[in-house]
Amino acid sequence: MARTPARARKETPKIIAWKLHEPHDAALQILGAIKPVTRLESVALIDAADRIVAREVKSPVTLPAYDTSERDGYAVASGDVAKVGVRLACIGEATAGAPFNGSIRRGQCVRIATGALIPKGADAVVMFEDSRASKDGRVEFSRLASKRQWIARAGHDVRKGAVILKAGDVITPAQIALASACGLGAVPVRARPKALVFTTGNEVKQPGQMLAPGDVYDGNTSAIAALLKRHNIDVTACPTVRDTEHTMTVKLRESAKRYDIIVFTGGTSVGDKDFGRRALDACGRTLVHGVNIKPGKPLLFGTVRRCLVFGLPGFPTSSLALAYHFVVPAALKLAGYEDVVEPRVEGVLTEALNPDPSKLTIVPVVIDGDGRVAGAFKGSAAISSVGMASGMVEIEAGSPPPKAGDIVAVRLF
DSSP, X not given: OOOOOOOXXXXXXXXXXXXXXXXXXXHHHHHHTOOOOOOEEEEEGGGOTTOBBSSOEEOSSOBSSSOEESSSEEEEOGGGGSSTTOEEEEEEXXXXXXXXXXXXXXXXXXXXXXXXXXXBTOOEEEEGGGEEEOTTSEEEESSOOOXXXXXXXXXXXXXXXXXXXXXXXXXXXXXXXXXXXXXXXXXXXEOOOEEEEEEBOTXXXXXXXXXXXXXXXXXXXXXXXXXXXXXXXXXXXXXXXXXXXXXXXXXXXXXXXXXXXXXXESXXXXXXXXXXXXXXXXXXXXXXXXXXXXXOOOOEEEEETTEEEEEEOSSHHHHHHHIIIIIHHHHHHHHTOOSOOOOXXXXXXXXXXXXXXXXXXXXXXXXXXXXXXXXXXXXXXXXXXXXXOSEEEEEOTTOOOOOTTOEEEEEEO
């Protein structure tokens, strides 16, 4: 006799418990899990600003390649201008890119422009200001000439084979000028880490989609992506991932094969529909879940193979606060940057702030052109808390509440 199948029992959600980390301890654990990306690539100089030099770069040329003039004036043999008032015959002209092809003999000079090659027979330049040309083609000099005066000697700037960029340098526009002047069109740099950013939640829709009752637009993905791009991370944003443990697990497992860092928002707390921790445990390992910060307690961090995974709260203020505090330093270390100091400015509070004395409290603030600072926090879920703010003030646990008139450091957005 056929047996009636038993009715499937509803699974009891796995209970996830917090283990709150102090912010400093969480940061150390996160940074300790990171090994910088070692991939290399070659980039055009015009795109090289703020990139990290992968290996030392040597000049392929000598600069200048020849003796050149440092001033506009006349190229002379210094022995011919040993006294004031001497007059020499001007026999030609040298400009940058159009040298004088002959030689200077005794009693002769050549009109010369800055950057032009020094003619044969000349060993000094006298500036126009110290000379006077006559209609008969002769030039009178009102100042003596010394040997090598106003001459840039060949190789005095850069020698061929000299190191012009060191491995680990963060390339500046000035270094781009040097490399370009040495004839380089591209430089070897560390590849930018690849990041995937997305949000979770069946109710979260992308801008432009129709909203049903209870739906909200995704305000987190573009903000986190923009923040990472500002720090030279190669970012991909993808559509909202639905709220199921299986979907999240597959997304993390497959994405970890192609990306160096994953940042998602939502689903990081301990509710029945918060699948971030369960998905991370299923395909990787969790290192941090919960941090003693307000706002931003549900921070999630771990790894799937070599890929870093950050889960941030869905509330916009919490998400962005944690992104600045934890994700940015981690991304910078992953990219190979060292000792990066985020911009902070000081201002004077116009009102008291009310931190939680038991937690590191992050308060969005507005700072005006006169350095006056006012709180802008309306709640973790209020996007205008950060959207209208200039930056954040961080107040350590146990610190006295800042009062009106106190000077505070504002970490600018």
